[in-house]
Amino acid sequence: MTNTESSRIIVIGGGIAGLASAALLARDGHSVTLLEARHELGGRAGVWNAEGFRFDTGPSWYLMPEVFDHFYRLFGTSSAEQLDLVRLDPGYRVFFEGDPSPVDIKAEREENIRLFESLEPGAGAALARYLDSAKDTYDMAVHRFLYSSFASFRPFLVPDVLKRLGRLARLLLQPLDKFAAGYVRDLRLRQILGYPAVFLGSSPDQTPSMYHLMSHLDLADGVLYPQGGFSQLISSVADLAVREGVRVITDARVTGILTSPNPDAGKAHVVTGVSFVGTDGLPTRLEADRVVSAADLHHTETQLLAANEQTYPEKWWKGRTSGPGAVLVMLGITGELPALKHHSLFFTKDWGENFGRIFGKNPSVPSPASFYVCMPNATDPTVAPDGHSNLFVLVPIPADPGLGHGGIGGGGSDAIESIADAAIAQLSDWAGIPDLADRVVLRRTVGPADFAVDLNSWRGGALGPAHTLRQSAFLRGSNASRKVEGLYYAGGTTIPGIGLPMCLISAEILLKRIRGDVTTGPLPEPARRPEPKPR
Structure with a gap:
């Protein structure tokens, strides 16, 4: 099967990555069925209603708004049309042990520069330099790394990357906590700059300082919130998937990925479908030309595939964090x-x-x-x-x-x-x-x-594999099986990583992988009228 042929695709998992992957694949002309083990969609981005209260049970920070905007525009709509977004001000409040005065992080960059200066003389100018670096690194990541499948390294041999190689190497090798300490001395400010490591499932002393780019998101871009909660985001992506023709089946627990010997040269096995158990409790087989698992990668590899079909067997996971x-x-x-x-x-x-x-x-x-x-x-x-x-x-x-x-x-x-x-x-x-x-x-x-x-979270983790140096970018793993032709991965446990925006990007990387597209930037968008800004 060629990369451009229409095919029958099964997507395992109805979290945001699975839903987004299914929607993009259906929009690209494929016949897509999504199987979700639980009764409700959303995965980690769940919701719990009880006694008049409604709780988001997973992600609750709306960062990287341009990633959401881009995803929606691929479908001819927008974040403003799909969600009622509100900018939080303050973005968040920080309490420090033994300090009776909490610190409020504001919605605007200049206000936060003044805040840092009020807490440490000279820290305002230092934060400005820090945020300039964060913005430059963020832009580089978006255009050259986050949307790449790393199927080819040739697209990285371009002037804007090559001239930054020395700086990129330092950012990868120096941990975030030491990088932040080079700008500010006050422990409170260093903690504010280091905490984004937790969003990446890591600690400031193990996270590469490359990820200081995260401070651009909360200290300069600001924090948004979709009224009604993050279930509104899940519902909107699910609606897009259904609109594109995706067949969604809930209460369908996948028990195995089916394969056969590959008659062509290359990978030893080729995917043929999946087996799952539905509401009737009976095993069912569903044929497919391709399978995308947006479920936990460890579970996919070690539980849904035979040992000789595993790209990432148990011994591989023993060396991961x-x-x-x-x-x-x-x-x-x-x-x-x-x-x-x-x-x-x-x-x-x-x-x-x-x-x-x-x-x-x-x-x-x-x-x-x-x-x-x-x-x-x-x-x-x-x-x-x-x-x-x-x-x-x-x-x-x-x-x-x-x-x-x-x-x-x-x-x-x-x-x-x-x-x-x-x-x-x-x-x-x-x-x-x-x-x-x-x-x-x-x-x-x-x-x-x-x-x-x-x-089915590996080791019961709340987020996925940590973003350490050995588990970032192409070192995080591939989104295509090396053993089974037609088997792909999406979601927070594969590239590019943890978080709702990253999961949307993982869906786009998946589509690019299936197309054979090795470009490093976001997919081209259809032309649209200017969008209103969040209120």
Whole structure:
């Protein structure tokens, strides 16, 4: 089969990467069926409704808006038409251990430069230089690296890349924490610049400083929020897929990727379809010319393929670094919580010890922990009943399913509920909300074992493989099987990496791989009228 032929394609997994991949492939003329194991779509970007509260159970930061804009424009629409986006100001609030004065990160670059200057003389000018570097690196990444399948390295032999080789090498070899320390001395400011590593499933001392580009996103670009929550984003992408003709089947758990000996030279096997179990509990076979797995890559390789068909067998994974696990705590609270913003971050003083417990050779649960809190009712009144607040707490911990499951009303494993209790107490103390625990009217927790069971997540991780040097760009792996012709991958566990924007890009890289397109930039867009800016 040639790259341009229309084919029957099965996409495994109905998270954002699977939905986006299916939509793009159907738009390109293929006959696409998407199989999702659970009853609802969204994958990690799930939603939980209970007692008038609505919680996003996964991603909650809307960054890299141009990636979403580009994806929608490929379908002749726009972010502004699909979503009701609001710019958050402040973008987020940061609480520091032992410091009674939290810091608010503003929506505009110049305001944040003034903020840094107020906290450390000279830090404003330093931040300006830092953000200039971040913008230059971000633009280079978008145009030369993020949208590449790395199927060929020839497109990288261009002047704008070659003249930056020395700088790129330094950014890859120097960790983010040391890079940030070269600009500012104040621990609070270094933590603000280093925390984006957590979005990448890593720690500041293991993340290449190449990723200081992330600071361009929150300190200069600003943080957006789709009214109604991130389920609105999932619904919009799912609607696009269906509009393009994708057949979506939920409650369909894929049990194997079917292959046969490859009669052509090259890979030893060729994909023929998948087997799955539907709502009737009976095994079903579905034929296909190509299969795209947007499920967890470890699960795909080690559970859905025979040993001699695996590009990434178990021994390969033993040399990889997982991103963190997490305890998620969803709380319905009576009354308002003015001390918190839509996004709030809580940072301990000893980051080295904190991250060492999560990623070290002998991992353990940090105490106290650095964690993240989302209170979407600060922006969106639909997520909580009148007179109530909605809290989503994410506590990074080691990726270890043995720590247990979460539950409703304190019904999770002892270890998970203990971590949740400690986070609630710490939040109460640091934010000055002494009666917080007494105001909880709804509680649900999620632990690493839930990520492993519900999402087939490798080691129960909350995000995917960490973005260390050995797990970034082409070193992260390929989005095409080396053993099975017609088998491809998409999503946060393959290239380019973790996060909703990266998952949308992974879908586009997949399409380019199938087309045989080795260009490094986004696909050309159809012409459109100018779009209104988010309010």
